[in-house]
Structures are given as structure tokens and as C-alpha cells.
Amino acid sequence: MSDVRFEHVRDALGLGTARPRLSWTTLTEARDWTQTAYEVELTVPGGDGPAVTVRVESADSVLVPWPFDALPARGRADIRVRVTGSDGAVSPWSTPAPVEAGLLAPDDWSAVFVTPDWDEDPQTDQPSPFLRREFELRVPVRRARLYATALGVFEAEINGVRVGDEVLAPGWTAYDKRLRYRTHDVTDLLRPGRNAIGAVLGEGWFRGRIGFDGKTRAVYGDRLALLAQLEVEYTDGTTERITTDGSWRAATGPVLSSGIYDGEAYDARLERSGWSLPDHDESGWRGVRVLERDLGTLVAPDGPPVRRIEEIAPVSVTATPSGRTLLDFGQNLVGRLRLTVTGASGTQVTLRHAEILEDGELCTRPLRTAAATDTYTLRGDGEEVFEPRFTFHGFRYAEITGQPDDFDPTTVRAVVLHSDLERTGSFECSDELVDRLHENVVWGMRGNFLDVPTDCPQRDERLGWTGDIQVFSPTASYLYDSAGFLGSWLADLAVEQSADGVVPFVVPRVGVAGADTPTAAWGDAAVFVPWVLHERYGDTGVLAAQYGSMRAWVEHVASLAGDSRLWDSGFQFGDWLDPTAPAGRPDGAATPGELVATAYFARSSELLARTAAILGHTEDAERYRALAGEVRTAFQREYVTDAGRMMSDAPTAYALAICFELLDSDAQRDRAGERLARLVRGNGHKIATGFVGTPLVCDALTRTGHEDTAYRLLLQTECPSWLYPVTMGATTIWERWDSLLPEGTVNPSGMTSFNHYALGAVADWLHRTVAGLAPAAPGYRRLRIQPRPGGGLTHAGAKLRTPYGEAAVSWTRTGAEVTVEALVPPNTTAEVLLPDGDEIVGVGSGRHSWTVTLASEEAELPPLSVDMDVDALMDREEAARAFKDLLISYIPEAAEFIESGSGAAPAGTTVRTIAGMIPNAEKFLADLEAKFAELEGRA
Structure with missing residues (x-):
């Protein structure tokens, strides 16, 4: 047995639910193993009562309901599981897994928010405040928990030691409606007698510059503040609370300014040594004010925090043409630099960051107004280490100026930051360019999954654009365990949704003009993303949690479409960044926005109907199934000929109609597929789709029997194509197909990013079709194994840690012979369709291998002739x-x-x-x- 897990978190300390769902996997080599029953045992740590055991006759092992009484706030338990298999054998008990509830209601808090007692101008850069308090502990401590959050971002310390390892906590949510707090076990940081607790605050997303135009500050409030509640349980059974209140003290220190876009300025000469230790000299410290705040907005996190994930050394150190020191880290990444330096007091070292070079210098034009600059002023007393606290940058290159003469730039490290998600899926094949493309997708996700699924991590934007994650969520859910991360973001989407159901362009909603305009594919994230999480993780809870949001969105679109069932009014992003769109009009795609909007209306209605059926909302299921049929009929009447030609004779139009099942017959579908393939061939197998069509075009070709054309499209290296950026040295996915022009210059558009994940959504096709590993039932309870060799590849493979355990598919081709190998996890089955067309129904768990012989890869080609088609x-x-x-x-x-x-x-x-x-x-x-x-x- 593997260890038990709770909800979608690895560390079940401070959960925000009293009845956490349980999951486990069974580790067994037995073939065709299935579970027939499970037992769950609960023990209260340190309690006097006996263990409580519940037995359930069921094959379920993923997100099963909590079978005991609800946990109270702060309630703790150790849980272990054992299972009975179809062979009658009973497994050993799993290792006890601790679970502990957090503070579940406003009344569980006695702390209040405190803010420094001085006036500040929230429209200008301000120094970071330091807050502290000393306290006495009477007898040895048995257990201690710190519950803390901030308006702004914060780092806490107790007795001179950093609490936890989170970065930019508490992250970014719709602060006025949902503010996350975190729970820390700080038992080992406390001691009998005198203690001290403190925190330093930064602007972050709360008060710093944020928004599409980068001009907005103090979106959520003009005062930074801390909320902290330290709860101590002594060995004699008594308890004590130390909370933020009016007795705390405040001061400024070395962080002169900090901003998400502009970077951090740090003057080490202003450091307050020992500021979080007891008996610190508080001369110069001032009082605090209590800040009124609704504690009902506090929520425990559903996913992991941002952390330092890895460090990367520069691959080269050179001088720019202007004579500045330039570091190349060989990888476009998101994070910040850490440098070790020795020099005279007052020496100021400046660090600038960029994703790309132009004429040998940092190209900062794509950053727009983001300064992306950190400065460090030395205190001058020996070796000093600097790493910013409250900022991050998207960069491959960094420029250092002002450093002492003996500074060694090779010692600088890039510290990679992102939400600490568990890697679950991988892919590899025989084509090095495709492998690099997939790695670029991974790095693009890493850089943009920094607490919020952002569009880009470098310029004065970095916002949670709904359309980007709508198309990318299937890929994200394969590469990393994204369930908690995206579930939390969806909760923000729901609370940011307007009363009449409109979903903003960006979530959290900040600083974008017209963000409350309903737009297809973007607003449809309210329906598509919960459905993906259900499909990939078997989570009906997220459907239940988001059902009101899903329903409100579809109802709003229905009101816009009216009786015609055609959504043909209002602004649409449409097939954004179609490469054929006119310069300066990224929404001016070949496929009209109204066609895109109506297609999405049909699909969201259908997914909502399926959701309602799963949740037992029978009347809603019937209603939305009928609505989906009406929209589908309207789409066919308005945009499709009887012969299967689209009104808009563009690839995205055909891809939508095929993948969203909007065509009326097999004949229409076949004709649409043939026309799509002809369009792709006629374009020289280069990309002619934008944000909407690109994730669908290979699937549409494959579903209609044109996988050879899909492979040619995948393997194209001319611009625009997926592999063109790879040939140009890309290490992440670009925003534009030609962010870097063929002659090596940067696209002059004011909207050019070298780290956007949306166009990397093709990776989901690589996993499901090239490698052949897909879910056939929610959560991979049943797998679909259907590899489709092609494109001259000699092998490909995918591995995925599903909720039931590891699954894998790989194939190798030698001449006409293809060998397929698969690993099916315990307690699951798989449907298998081999490359020669043979279907094997219902194999069980274990390792499997099949070898088939294919027909000749391609028929003998006729001679080239000017009379050929x-x-x-x-x-x-x-x-x-x-x-x-x-x-x-x-x-x-x-x-x-x-x-x-x-x-x-x-x-x-x-x-x-x-x-x-x-x-x-x-x-x-x-x-x-x-x-x-x-x-x-x-x-």
C-alpha cells in the first residue's frame, strides 16, 4: 500500500475542510488486480480512545468520502488503509498518514490585522515594513502552530529562524473575497522563556503595480498588513495564543522597494541584525494600527505554495558590446538571481533581466514598462549573499553592473521559482526537435504556474488570462498534479464572476479595460477547466463546487444568443494570434469570432449537461442537453453546408466543428476532414491557426483519418510552426509564432513574449495520440491505449502517475513491425487499439506487450509531373x-x-x-x- 493522501495536497497540515477525501494506490505486481473492499482506520494522536475502523465494500480508491465524524478546527488524526483484492488477499496496513484541520471559521481567529502606524503613499515605492513582538513561554512546549497571512506578501521568522520555505506567500487570490492563510508547525522553533516572532512585508500583487497596462497600483488596498496567530500547547495540557494585536512594533529596514514588475532594491547597510530575536533593541521602532478586515474571507490553501525549486548556473559569462557583464543561463526561466559578493560599503550592484538578446545586448523592449531590475548595496563587512525576497523575473539572460573588480560572476545562480507541483507525466520520442518542443512546453508551464496560471512571467502583465488556461489545462493536468492549483484558481473565477454570470478576461480580475466583457473561449474556462479536472483526476467535487459558476456562464451566453442560438454579437478575441491576421489586429483571424463563439456555446452547453447528469441534477441535464442540440442545429444551419464545407473556409473553423462534434453526419465530418487536410497541405503544412484552433487542429485531422497530415504539421520547421522556435533556439513556448523573426530580430510588436504556454497545448496530442496514453474514464479508471506511429518516428513513449498508480505506453518501429508495450495500474483496466487497427477490449492491470505488422508506410509515389494535382x-x-x-x-x-x-x-x-x-x-x-x-x- 502507498501512503494515504487527502484531497489534492501532499502536506495535510491545516486543511480547510472538516471531511477531507482520501486517496491511495495499491502497489502490486499481480496482473488484473482489482480492489473489492477497503478498511480505513482513524487514531487520535496522543488520545486515550481506541482506534475507529470502517470497512466499505467498494472498488473506489480515489477521493473517497471521509468515513468518520467531522474533524473540528485544529482536529488531528492518523489515518491508515488496507484493501482486499479480487483474489481475496488482504494488504498490510499503510503507514499512518497525519491529517490536521486548520482554522475553519472566523470565530477560530482571535488575531487581528496590524499595519505600521505611519502614513504611506501607496502610489509610490515604499520600503518594506518589519513587524515584531516578544513573548514568554512558561513550560516546555508539546506542540505549536502558526496560522498566518498578509495583505501583501510576507516572510515570518521566530527566534531568528525563517518559518517555512514558501516564497511570495500568501500568493495571489481575489483578496477582497478569498485570502489564503497557511499553517506551520513551529514547535521546534520555540523554547521556554523569552521568544520573539516577526515578519517582513512586501507590496506583491496586493499593493504593487499590477495590471495589463502596468499603471495600476493599490488595486486591493493601500495598507500592507499582517495576520498571525501562534497557538502553543504545553506539555501540561494548557494552551496559549500569541496573536497580532496593538502591542506589536514596526520599523523599516533594508528593503527599500519591492515590486513584481520592477524588482527589488536592497540596502544591506540598513539591516536590523537580530530583529526577530528576543531582547532586540527596539529603539527606532514604532507602533502599529489595527486594520479592520472581514475574517470570513480567510481560506486554507488547496494547492502547494511557490517555492525555490532548483538552481541553475550560467552556461556562459561574456561581455556585451557596451562592456557589461552578461550571464546566459541557457534556459528561459522564472525566478531571480542569488549572488555572493565582497566589497566596500556603499557599492551598488545592479542586476537586469531579459529573455532575449538583440545585437548582443539585453532586449528589454518586450518587457514594456517592467524594469525587471534588482539592486543590492553592500554593507561592506565581508562576504555577502543577496537574493531578492519579494519579486520574480522571466529571463534567460542577466546583466550585472557596478560589481567589485574581484567579483566572480560564475558563482551567480538563477533560482527557479514556481508553485511546487508534483511532476506526473513525461513524453519522449525519436525526434530531437519534438523532444525539445515538449521540454519547452514543460518550462513554459513552470514559468507561468507561479501561484496563478499566467499568460507570461516577464512583462508588465503576468495575469491569469482565462483563455490561455482553458486551452492548456489538459496538458497541464498531464505534466503536473495541477488539481489543487487549478481548483483554487477556479474558486477565484467563481467569486470574480459577475452577478449575471460574466467571467472576466483575467482571474483574479485586475487592471484590464473591458475585462467584464463576455468572450468565448476565454469565459468558457468556467466550464472547460472543471471538466478537465474531472476527466483527468476523477474529481466530482470540483464539478459540484463550480456548478453554479458553470451554469451562470452558460445562462449568460444563452441570453446573449437569444432565440437564434447564435452568439453573433459583441467583441470576441476569436482565434487570437492567427498568423494570417493583419498586423495590429490579433483578433482579426480567418475564422470569424461569431463562429468561434457559437461553437463554444454548443460545447459548454454539452459539458454542462454532462456535469448536471453526474451530479444528479436530472432536470438541468435534460435542459442543457436540449440547449446544446439547439445551438448545434443553429451552428449547422448558419455555418455549414450540407456537403460539410464551412462558411469560413479556414482550418480553425473545421477543427472546431470536428472536435466539438458540431457536424450532422459522418459524411459531413469526412468532407470537413478532407477539406481541413487540403487547407493544411495547401499552406505547406505550416500553422494557420491561433489560440483556439491550434490545440484542436491535430486532433481534428487525426479523428478524420488524416494523421499523416497532422504529423507533417507537427514536424514542419518553417515559420509559422511549432518547431520553428525550436530551430531558433527557443527553450520555452512563444506568444507569437514569430516572436523572433527569421533574420534573428525581435518581433517589433508591443505584445511579444518568449514564454507563453497557450500554443504548447499541442503536447496533449503528443501524449494521447503520438504516444497513445489517454483517459477512457474519469481519473484514468479506464485507460485508452492507442498509439498512432507516423511522421517517420521510430519510437515514442509516455509515462503518467495516474490517481491509481503509474501508467505507461511506448512503441518502437523497426521497418513494418511495431512493438507496443504498456503498463496498466492496479485497480484499472485499459482499452487497447493497436496501430494495425486490431482492437483489444478490456485488459487488466500489469505489463503488456504486442507486436503487429503494418502495411507499407507509404505507397509507391507516382512520378513528379506538371500534370499532377x-x-x-x-x-x-x-x-x-x-x-x-x-x-x-x-x-x-x-x-x-x-x-x-x-x-x-x-x-x-x-x-x-x-x-x-x-x-x-x-x-x-x-x-x-x-x-x-x-x-x-x-x-
Whole structure:
């Protein structure tokens, strides 16, 4: 047996629920093993009562209901589990797992928020306040807990020792409605007699500069404040509380300013040595004020905090053309620098950060107004170490100026920060570029999963854009255990939703003009993300928690669409950043926003109907199923011909219709798939989709029998493509397909990021289709094993720690022979569809292997000819490039049309037909025939 886990957290200290759900996995090599019953035992640590045991006849082992009386606030228990298998064998008991409830109601708090008793200007940079209090402890301590949070970000200390290892706590939520607190076991930090507790506060998201334009400050309030409650249980059974109140003292110190966008300024000469130790000299310290605040907004965290995850050394240290020291860490990352330096008092070292270089210097233009600069002023008494406390940067390169002459820049380290999620999934294949693409997706997620799923981590934005996580959540849920992280964000989405159901563009909602405008694909995160969490983690609790939010969104869209059931009014982001969109109009995609909006309306209605059925809301299920049917009918009537052609003859339109099941018949679906494949081929297998279409286009091709075209699209290296950034040295996913132009210059747009995860959503297709590992039932209770070899790959594989244990699929191809190997976790089954089309229904747990022989990878190709169909030519990469290059040499103005991917030739169009429109057509045809002969070795 593995250890028991509670809800979606690793450390069950200070849970925010009195009845936490339990999960466990069974470790067994037995084939086809299933659970038939489980026993759960509860013991109260240090209690006198006997253990309580409950037996349940059930195969459930993921998020099972709490079978005991509710835990009180601060209630503790040790839980262990044993299971009975289908073979009748009973497992050993698992190791006891501790669980402890946090403070569950406002009345559990006696602390109040305190803020320094001085006036501040929240519209300008302010020094970080330090708060402290001393107290006496009477007899040896048995147990102590610190419950703490802040308006702002904070770090706490007791007796000179840092409490916990969180960074930027308490993180970012909709502070006025949900403020997280954390629980710490501080027993070992206390001692009999005199003690001291303190904290230092930073601006963070609460009062610092935040928002799309970077001009907004003090969004949530103009006073930083601390709430802390230290609860001590003595060995004699008595208890005591030390809380924030009017007796605390405040002062400023070395942190002169700190901001998310602009960085931190630190003057070590102003350090207050021993400020969190007892008997500290409090001369210069002032009083505090009590700040009124509704404690009903306090919640325990659902996911892990931000932590320091790893350190990276520079791969090179060089000088810029201007003579400044430049560090390259070889990886675009999110975090900050730590440097060790010795020098004279007053020496100021400046650290600047950027993702990219231009002409050998830091390119800070994409940062817009974000300074991304830290400064450290030396105190001058020997070796000093500096790492900012209350900021983070997105960077690969860092520039250092002002350092002493003997400073060794090779000792600088980049400290990687992000929410401390557990890695669960991996992927690898025989193509190095695809492997690097997948690694870029991972690093993009790491950088943007810093407490909130942000769009980018570097410029004056870093906001929780709803559309980005809507498309990326399936990939995120595979790569890392994201259930608690995204569940917490969804709770913010629900409380930020307007009374009539509108979901803001960004959650938490700050500083974006028009953020309360309802927009498809963005607002639909309210429905899609909870559904993904249910699908990937088997969590019906998140559906129940978000049901009101999901329903309110669909109802609002229904009111906008009216009786026509077409959402064809108002602003839409649409297929954002379609590469064919006009400059300066990223919303001006080839697929109209109204088509995107109506497609999403249909899909959200369908998912809401399924959710209602799962939750037992029978009438709602029937109603929303009918609504989804009405919207689907309206979509077909307005946007689809009987033959399966879309009104908008663009890839995203077809991908939406296919993947959202909006077509009326198999014939329509087949025709739509054929047209989509023709469009992709006609565009030279380059990307012609934006944020909406890109996650769907490979799936749409695969579902309609065109996986060969999907592979060609995946493996394209010309811009725009997934692999073009890889060939240009990218180590994360870019915001734009051409964030770095082919000649090496940075895209001049004011919206250019080199770390955006949205377009990396294709990784979910890599996991499910290339490797062949997908959920067939919620939480992977049943797996779908269906690898689809192609693209010239010789092997691929995926591993995933599912809620039931490790699953894995890999395949290797040698000639026509493919061997598929799979690992199915205990207590699950798998549906298997082998690459030769053979279906194996219902294999059980354990290791499996199959070898099949495929038909020839490709039929013998006909000779290249000017009388061949253009479609056939486009499938022959070298020949297609030769044709386009020659066409451009005859008609230079054709270059822009070709590179924009503007449409595809009608079916049956031959090369000769197109040549007939070219001046001097006969010479063009002769030159092309000569080029074809050269390619085929006939010259």
C-alpha cells in the first residue's frame, strides 16, 4: 500500500475542510488486480480512545468520502488503509498518514490585522515594513502552530529562524473575497522563556503595480498588513495564543522597494541584525494600527505554495558590446538571481533581466514598462549573499553592473521559482526537435504556474488570462498534479464572476479595460477547466463546487444568443494570434469570432449537461442537453453546408466543428476532414491557426483519418510552426509564432513574449495520440491505449502517475513491425487499439506487450509531373518547395500570398492549370519539369 493522501495536497497540515477525501494506490505486481473492499482506520494522536475502523465494500480508491465524524478546527488524526483484492488477499496496513484541520471559521481567529502606524503613499515605492513582538513561554512546549497571512506578501521568522520555505506567500487570490492563510508547525522553533516572532512585508500583487497596462497600483488596498496567530500547547495540557494585536512594533529596514514588475532594491547597510530575536533593541521602532478586515474571507490553501525549486548556473559569462557583464543561463526561466559578493560599503550592484538578446545586448523592449531590475548595496563587512525576497523575473539572460573588480560572476545562480507541483507525466520520442518542443512546453508551464496560471512571467502583465488556461489545462493536468492549483484558481473565477454570470478576461480580475466583457473561449474556462479536472483526476467535487459558476456562464451566453442560438454579437478575441491576421489586429483571424463563439456555446452547453447528469441534477441535464442540440442545429444551419464545407473556409473553423462534434453526419465530418487536410497541405503544412484552433487542429485531422497530415504539421520547421522556435533556439513556448523573426530580430510588436504556454497545448496530442496514453474514464479508471506511429518516428513513449498508480505506453518501429508495450495500474483496466487497427477490449492491470505488422508506410509515389494535382504536390515537401520558389522567381509578389498561407487550390487543380496564369507559362513549366527531374534523379 502507498501512503494515504487527502484531497489534492501532499502536506495535510491545516486543511480547510472538516471531511477531507482520501486517496491511495495499491502497489502490486499481480496482473488484473482489482480492489473489492477497503478498511480505513482513524487514531487520535496522543488520545486515550481506541482506534475507529470502517470497512466499505467498494472498488473506489480515489477521493473517497471521509468515513468518520467531522474533524473540528485544529482536529488531528492518523489515518491508515488496507484493501482486499479480487483474489481475496488482504494488504498490510499503510503507514499512518497525519491529517490536521486548520482554522475553519472566523470565530477560530482571535488575531487581528496590524499595519505600521505611519502614513504611506501607496502610489509610490515604499520600503518594506518589519513587524515584531516578544513573548514568554512558561513550560516546555508539546506542540505549536502558526496560522498566518498578509495583505501583501510576507516572510515570518521566530527566534531568528525563517518559518517555512514558501516564497511570495500568501500568493495571489481575489483578496477582497478569498485570502489564503497557511499553517506551520513551529514547535521546534520555540523554547521556554523569552521568544520573539516577526515578519517582513512586501507590496506583491496586493499593493504593487499590477495590471495589463502596468499603471495600476493599490488595486486591493493601500495598507500592507499582517495576520498571525501562534497557538502553543504545553506539555501540561494548557494552551496559549500569541496573536497580532496593538502591542506589536514596526520599523523599516533594508528593503527599500519591492515590486513584481520592477524588482527589488536592497540596502544591506540598513539591516536590523537580530530583529526577530528576543531582547532586540527596539529603539527606532514604532507602533502599529489595527486594520479592520472581514475574517470570513480567510481560506486554507488547496494547492502547494511557490517555492525555490532548483538552481541553475550560467552556461556562459561574456561581455556585451557596451562592456557589461552578461550571464546566459541557457534556459528561459522564472525566478531571480542569488549572488555572493565582497566589497566596500556603499557599492551598488545592479542586476537586469531579459529573455532575449538583440545585437548582443539585453532586449528589454518586450518587457514594456517592467524594469525587471534588482539592486543590492553592500554593507561592506565581508562576504555577502543577496537574493531578492519579494519579486520574480522571466529571463534567460542577466546583466550585472557596478560589481567589485574581484567579483566572480560564475558563482551567480538563477533560482527557479514556481508553485511546487508534483511532476506526473513525461513524453519522449525519436525526434530531437519534438523532444525539445515538449521540454519547452514543460518550462513554459513552470514559468507561468507561479501561484496563478499566467499568460507570461516577464512583462508588465503576468495575469491569469482565462483563455490561455482553458486551452492548456489538459496538458497541464498531464505534466503536473495541477488539481489543487487549478481548483483554487477556479474558486477565484467563481467569486470574480459577475452577478449575471460574466467571467472576466483575467482571474483574479485586475487592471484590464473591458475585462467584464463576455468572450468565448476565454469565459468558457468556467466550464472547460472543471471538466478537465474531472476527466483527468476523477474529481466530482470540483464539478459540484463550480456548478453554479458553470451554469451562470452558460445562462449568460444563452441570453446573449437569444432565440437564434447564435452568439453573433459583441467583441470576441476569436482565434487570437492567427498568423494570417493583419498586423495590429490579433483578433482579426480567418475564422470569424461569431463562429468561434457559437461553437463554444454548443460545447459548454454539452459539458454542462454532462456535469448536471453526474451530479444528479436530472432536470438541468435534460435542459442543457436540449440547449446544446439547439445551438448545434443553429451552428449547422448558419455555418455549414450540407456537403460539410464551412462558411469560413479556414482550418480553425473545421477543427472546431470536428472536435466539438458540431457536424450532422459522418459524411459531413469526412468532407470537413478532407477539406481541413487540403487547407493544411495547401499552406505547406505550416500553422494557420491561433489560440483556439491550434490545440484542436491535430486532433481534428487525426479523428478524420488524416494523421499523416497532422504529423507533417507537427514536424514542419518553417515559420509559422511549432518547431520553428525550436530551430531558433527557443527553450520555452512563444506568444507569437514569430516572436523572433527569421533574420534573428525581435518581433517589433508591443505584445511579444518568449514564454507563453497557450500554443504548447499541442503536447496533449503528443501524449494521447503520438504516444497513445489517454483517459477512457474519469481519473484514468479506464485507460485508452492507442498509439498512432507516423511522421517517420521510430519510437515514442509516455509515462503518467495516474490517481491509481503509474501508467505507461511506448512503441518502437523497426521497418513494418511495431512493438507496443504498456503498463496498466492496479485497480484499472485499459482499452487497447493497436496501430494495425486490431482492437483489444478490456485488459487488466500489469505489463503488456504486442507486436503487429503494418502495411507499407507509404505507397509507391507516382512520378513528379506538371500534370499532377496540386494537392498531391503539396504532400511532397521538396517538390512543393521547388514549385513555390520557382513561382516566386517568376512572380515576386506571390511571395506574400504563399507565406501567408491564404487558402488552398480547389480539388483537382493541376500544376499546369496554375501555370496557365503565369506570364511565360511554357518556360515556367519547362523549368519546373527540369527541377522535378533533378529531384527524382532523372536529370
